[in-house]
Amino acid sequence: MTTTPAHLSELSADDLAARLTTVQAEYEALKAGGLKLDLTRGKPGADQLDLSNGLLGLPTGYRDRSGTDLRNYGGLDGLVELREIFADLLGVDVANVVCGGNSSLTIMHQVLSAMLLKGGPDSPRPWSQEPVVKFICPVPGYDRHFTMLAELGIEMVSVPMNADGPDVVAVRALVAEDPSIKGMWIVPTYANPTGAVCSTAVAADLMAMDTAAPDFRIFWDNAYAVHHLTEEETKSADALGLAAVSGHPNRPLIFASTSKISLAGAGVAALAASSENIAWYLARLGFASIGPDKLNHLRHVEFFGDANGVRAHMRKHRELIAPKFAAVEAALSGRLTGLGIAEWTVPTGGYFVNLDVVDGTASRVISLAKEAGIALTAAGSAFPYGNDPFDRNIRLAPTFPVLAEVEAAMAGVAVCVELAALESFTSA
Numbered sequence: 214m215t216t217t218p219a220h221l222s223e224l225s226a227d228d229l230a231a232r233l234t235t236v237q238a239e240y241e242a243l244k245a246g247g248l249k250l251d252l253t254r255g256k257p258g259a260d261q262l263d264l265s266n267g268l269l270g271l272p273t274g275y276r277d278r279s280g281t282d283l284r285n286y287g288g289l290d291g292l293v294e295l296r297e298i299f300a301d302l303l304g305v306d307v308a309n310v311v312c313g314g315n316s317s318l319t320i321m322h323q324v325l326s327a328m329l330l331k332g333g334p335d336s337p338r339p340w341s342q343e344p345v346v347k348f349i350c351p352v353p354g355y356d357r358h359f360t361m362l363a364e365l366g367i368e369m370v371s372v373p374m375n376a377d378g379p380d381v382v383a384v385r386a387l388v389a390e391d392p393s394i395k396g397m398w399i400v401p402t403y404a405n406p407t408g409a410v411c412s413t414a415v416a417a418d419l420m421a422m423d424t425a426a427p428d429f430r431i432f433w434d435n436a437y438a439v440h441h442l443t444e445e446e447t448k449s450a451d452a453l454g455l456a457a458v459s460g461h462p463n464r465p466l467i468f469a470s471t472s473k474i475s476l477a478g479a480g481v482a483a484l485a486a487s488s489e490n491i492a493w494y495l496a497r498l499g500f501a502s503i504g505p506d507k508l509n510h511l512r513h514v515e516f517f518g519d520a521n522g523v524r525a526h527m528r529k530h531r532e533l534i535a536p537k538f539a540a541v542e543a544a545l546s547g548r549l550t551g552l553g554i555a556e557w558t559v560p561t562g563g564y565f566v567n568l569d570v571v572d573g574t575a576s577r578v579i580s581l582a583k584e585a586g587i588a589l590t591a592a593g594s595a596f597p598y599g600n601d602p603f604d605r606n607i608r609l610a611p612t613f614p615v616l617a618e619v620e621a622a623m624a625g626v627a628v629c630v631e632l633a634a635l636e637s638f639t640s641a
């Protein structure tokens with residue numbers, strides 16, 4: 214028979230003090246181990262990159278199927294054969310997809326910059342001519358989304374990220390009243406960092422809601438659309454379709470890339486949107502480029518063949534990284550279940566585990582881990598302005614280290630979580 218351990222907060226002062234001494238000794242032993250481990254960034258591991266080594270010998274040709282010489286300038290919207298693959302994966306028409314360089318973040322930055330300088334199809338004026346521009350940011354979220362907005366002078370308003378997507382009641386109330394709210398982020402499938410999947414019901418509400426700003430945009434960053442960790446291959450809500458039926462076809466801008474499918478530094482990024490948005494984007498892009506790297510597009514087409522080739526490839530990624538996620542879960546539940554000092558996600562896809570610890574202790578956990586040689590993402594990084602109001606959130610990224618390192622790092626993190634909680638309870 215197993216017994217549930219007592220919640221630490223319910224222990225007597227003497228029991229807490231005794232337990233603190235024990236865990237402090239464990240922590241000293243951890244420190245003496247001289248670890249050098251890193252769970253900070255959601256990068257693919259070397260074994261994942263090896264899956265795409267075939268790309269290094271491609272392309273074998275340099276013409277598209279209509280015979281165009283891809284070595285030359287031109288083709289601003291990208292190679293149609295690759296656009297077809299993205300269209301299939303994202304569930305949109307090929308006419309609504311363009312393929313660009315290697316980074317979807319760059320496309321997001323281009324779109325934001327163009328909205329600020331020029332305005333979009335529905336803008337009364339460029340965003341930069343508004344007294345203030347704000348974005349809604351579901352939290353916890355992706356740090357680079359937030360730092361991009363800060364860099365561009367766009368203010369951030371947080372709303373909770375729930376298990377089925379952003380808190381739509383909170384979003385609706387904000388956008389209905391405030392015309393300076395021009396957009397919002399969402400990572401709809403396997404969100405960074407919670408792994409949440411936006412339900413069709415929430416997506417439909419977001420696409421249909423009334424907004425005070427006529428040019429409100431949903432930056433639908435589907436970076437993890439096909440990054441399943443289980444056999445259940447969740448399909449993303451149909452953002453473009455839902456927006457079109459609710460009369461706001463220009464609202465969503467879908468971003469994606471092969472960064473965590475092929476090679477993180479040498480993949481291909483895509484934008485999918487309404488015909489009007491695509492025409493607007495290409496018109497802006499035409500001043501910045503005479504065409505993308507179509508040979509990179511072609512080698513991806515030769516390598517994957519079609520969308521099913523991508524799906525099969527992602528199953529190989531899954532085989533490599535699912536055990537690392539299982540190791541995170543085993544370490545956390547093995548040590549912390551029942552203690553009432555931590556909650557964490559068990560994602561079914563994506564690249565992260567979201568760990569919430571006792572309020573006020575996340576920075577302490579991160580600094581304890583650092584002293585023990587385990588690098589964790591900086592406290593507060595999943596929040597706008599780096600400010601976690603409860604100092605409770607920690608993002609874990611287990612894909613890059615090898616499995617044994619994930620196991621060692623997570624055993625150490627669990628010790629640090631408990632030590633920080635005990636310190637907090639005994640100092641009260």
Ligand code: PLP
Nearest residue numbers: 316317318355400405436470472
């Ligand atoms: N969007 C999200 C949600 C991410 O987590 C990441 C990488 O971690 C990116 C975008 C980066 O995309 P890209 O490599 O295409 O710029």
